Amino acid sequence: VNVSNSKPCRNYNDGQMFLDMKLENKLNENDCIAFDGGYYYYIKKSIDNCDRKGNDKINLNNFMFPIRKSKNIDLNDNELLYNETFGSFRSKIESYLKIYNVQIKLSLLLLNIQKFCQLYNIPNKPNHLLWVNENFDYPNPNRNNNINSIIYEFDILRITDMTNQQDAFI
Incomplete structure (x- = not known):
């Protein structure tokens, strides 16, 4: 970044x-x-x-980026749907960043609590340390991993080219 x-x-x-x-x-x-x-x-x-x-x-x-409207020409239904879906995609990304910010703040709080407990010899219970495991993931009931489930006719070639390029890179 x-x-x-x-x-x-x-x-x-x-x-x-x-x-x-x-x-x-x-x-x-x-x-x-x-x-x-x-x-x-x-x-x-x-x-x-x-x-x-x-x-x-x-x-x-x-x-x-969203499809831009030409002067005096309305967007058709597919263009409107593309822009709405694209805006929704950006909103999902922003919501993930908000979740990440909460997670990092919570992790820092838990780390400080852990240091406090060590400093004052407060015993830990096993469930107090779950968050330090490598595979731990914060529960999120709103998580939807199906971001790319809808593809529209606009920019499909560009999207496909970029996806193929990224897959080849991986």
């Missing part, structure tokens, strides 16, 4: 801050970044920057 320095929003928009991250030599041909619609006009510039820095394997397949 790379971040740029924070800049005042009145002088910089998200797209410019994305370009200022200078990901040209950090992106790999197997990376795929999902954007909201605001970044659409900055993707071409990012690809051009990658080319100039010798990273010529980065192309439009490395970026996913």
